[in-house]
Amino acid sequence: MQQALDILKQYWNHDTFREPQDKIIQSVLEGKDTFALMPTGGGKSVCFQVPAMMKEGLCLVISPLIALMKDQVANLEKRNIKAIALTGGIGTDELSDLLDNCKFGNYKFLYLSPERLQADWVIERIKDLPINLVAIDEAHCVSQWGHDFRPAYLQLSALKKHLPHVPFLALTASATERVQKDIISQLGLKNPAIFKKSFARENLAYMVFETEDKLHRIQQILTKNPEPSIIYVRNRKSCHDVSSQLQSLGFKATFYHGGLKEKEKEANMQLWLTEKAQVIVATNAFGMGIDKANVKTVVHIQLPDNLESYYQEAGRAGRSGQKSFGVLLVNQSDIAIGRQQFLEVLPDKKFLKEVYSRLNNFLQIAYGEGMDTTYPFNFNNFCQQYKLPAAKTYNALQFLDRQGILTLSQQFTEKVTIQFVIPSKEVMRYISLNPADEEMLLVILRNYSGIFDMETAMNMSLITNKSKATEEQVMNLLERLAQKEIITLRSSGNDSSITFNEVREDEHTINRVSKFLENQNDIKVHQFEKVVDYVTNTDTCKSRLILEYFDEKSTADCGICSYCISKNRKPVSPIESANAILEILKNGSSNSKELESKLDLTAEETIFALQLLLENDRITMNTNNQYTLK
Incomplete structure (x- = not known):
């Protein structure tokens, strides 16, 4: 394994492998098919990247x-290793050229969607490539019993038959015993x-923790643990709201969700990674590929809608090995809200058919057409036009995405359409009088020959790349031209794009x-009921509940979860608590939350x-709802 260690050091700057990375790598190098279940943060990618670097081929x-x-x-x-990802939206001709590049361009890694x-x-072309290893990430997607089944994964068994002498490595971070067996069977x-x-x-x-005032509890947690933290919320609005509330309380906070432009995503993430912000408030769009070792909370x-997601998200804390916390704050209404959010919005067959048909009509796709075409898509406009419930519609689109029928990509670009309304010679005259605009205008004229005859949709990334300008600079130019009545300009926001x-x-x-x-709907119901059990169970160690969900038996309590702490906590005498409160109130008035925090009491003990x-007439309440000595 010395060569593997040398590569690990050279490219990843690590001196040792984590258990069981070295054993997985050795198995792959011996040409064996391998299944690896490595919970989040275990370093799955190294298990295929290192052996691939040790072998000839791709x-x-x-x-x-x-x-x-x-x-x-x-x-x-970044490590000077040649890699390419052939994602959706790439046409057949371009895909063919890129596969040629893989064959002759000394690439080491080719990433493909199933x-x-x-x-x-595509399979025929792959058969001609010098494949040295097939790594299947998120392998639980091959199992209909998994939490994110994708039928396209079933095609991998055919790939196995075409590459009989190439080792297959199946990797997943979360799979029950039933799913593990199904993965091995389905992949062959x-x-x-x-x-x-x-x-x-x-x-x-x-x-x-059960609490009616979640913001106050977060304030306590972040004050007690000032190290880097993540707060997961359900939607984009909550990202902004909670981040603003924390900033008003004096915390350095930022936010992250799928609706941000790439530059803003990167800027906010860097604020948190460089610890200029203590906390990042995020939807589940945040986390992939993030391996910050010192996240405390x-x-x-x-x-969450399932324990698989919760385990992965909570598991982003404590990767340094230091004690850390995965905290779930709940109140009396959360379970009812959860059922409404997760279960009542599951689409049935009739609704799915309606959404698919109307989506094609919305984008004006004729029957028998549409394959490998990409359209800008405004989700809100779509729902409003057909009076569709947003959450249920989004779940339907996500299901169609997982089945491989379409790819929903949240790129948040603007659809920009222009047409020149003056003759070409007048445009050239404008260019001669405004040389600063020349580069951008010439790129537009060279790439859109019919722009004088009809309204033409702009590919903004193409224009910005070729003119070496920013999107803001291009839009400023187009707006000036529209004001001068040189062009007509239509710009409409599109919060995503769809590839069929x-x-x-x-x-x-x-x-x-x-x-x-x-x-899938039955699985989601079962998964949510397990979340409810995790939250409401007051008789079992929280760590044991999670282990049992993943079919891992544990006879010992963890000793550090909320259940174990409450079980081992000695009950506080009401008289002692009352006397401690009197001592604090000698220094001034306080409300119940302040007293609870200062004395480390439960809400029930404080009340x-x-x-x-x-009742004993020792204290009274003032007009600010604070307690004060009589």
Whole structure:
């Protein structure tokens, strides 16, 4: 393994492997099919990247996550390792050229989505590539019992038959025993070496706190633990709201969600990574590829929809090995809200068919057409036009995305359409009088020949790249030209784009995948009930509940979760609490939350002691709802 260690040091600047990375790498190097279950933060990518670097040829990586593919390619390129990701939206001719590049361009890693393998010609081309290893990331997607089943993954068994002598490495961070067996079966792995890293995180304290004032509890947590923290929320609005509230309380906070432009995402993430912001408030769009070792606390202020996601998100704390906290804040209404948010918005077959049909009509796609075409898409306009419920519609689109029928990409670009309304010779005269605008205008004129005859949609990234200008500079120019009545300009925000991976076939398309929809809905109901059990169970160690969910038996309590602490906590005498409160009130008035925090009491203990003092006429309340000595 010395060569593997040398590569690890040379490219990743690590001196040792984590358990069981070295054993997985050795298995791959011996040419064995391998299954690896490594919970979040375990370093799965190294398990295929290092052996691929040790062998001649190219490693094929199958991943369903475009953002993760791009992130891994960018990280490899930073290390001067040639890698390429063939994501959705690439046409057939360009895809063919890129596959040629893989064959002759000394690439070491080729990242593909599983949907790409549904085209027979792509598999034929891959057979001609010098593949040394096939790594299947997020392998639980191959199992219909997994929490994110994607039928396109089933195509990988055909790939296995075409590459019989190439080792396959299946990797996942979260899979129950049933899902693990299904992965091995569905992929056709031959006598695989199996490696499982325990889901136990000895340094991570799982805490569930019931509180009506979540912001106050967050304030307490962040004050007590000033190290880097993540707060997960359900939606974009909450990102902005909670971040602003924390800033008003004096915390350095930023936010992250899928609706931000790439530059803003990167800027906010860097504020947190460089610790110019203590806390980042985020949706579940945040986290992929993030490996910040010193995250102390991860707080969820709404119920997650499943324990797989919760385990991965909470597990971003404490990767340094230091004690850390995964905190879930709940109140009386959260379970009812959760059922409404997660279960009542699950689409059935009829609704799915309606959304798919109306989506094609909205984008003006004819029956039998649309394959490999990409459209800017404004989700809100779509829902408003057809009076569709937003959450249920989004779930339907996500299901169609997971089935590989379409790819929903949240790029948040603007659709810009222009047409010149003056003759070309007048445009050239304008250029001669305004040389600062020449480069951008010439790029537009060279790339859009019909722009004098009809309204033409602009590819803003093409214009900015070729003219070496920013999008803001290009838009400023177009707006000036519109004001001078040189062009007509229409600009409409589009919060995403949609790529269709199949031709439109309405009934046939939906009937083919609807059998998976009911099964997926049943799984989501089961998963949410397990979340409810995790929150409401007051008789079991929280760490043990998580381990049992993943079919890992544990006989010992963790000793550090909220259950274990409450079980081991000695009850506080009401008289002692009352006397302690009197001592604090000698220095001035306080409210119940301040007293609770200063004395490290539970809410119930604080209220009981205050009632005791009020009944005995030792304290009173002032007009500010504070307690004061009589």
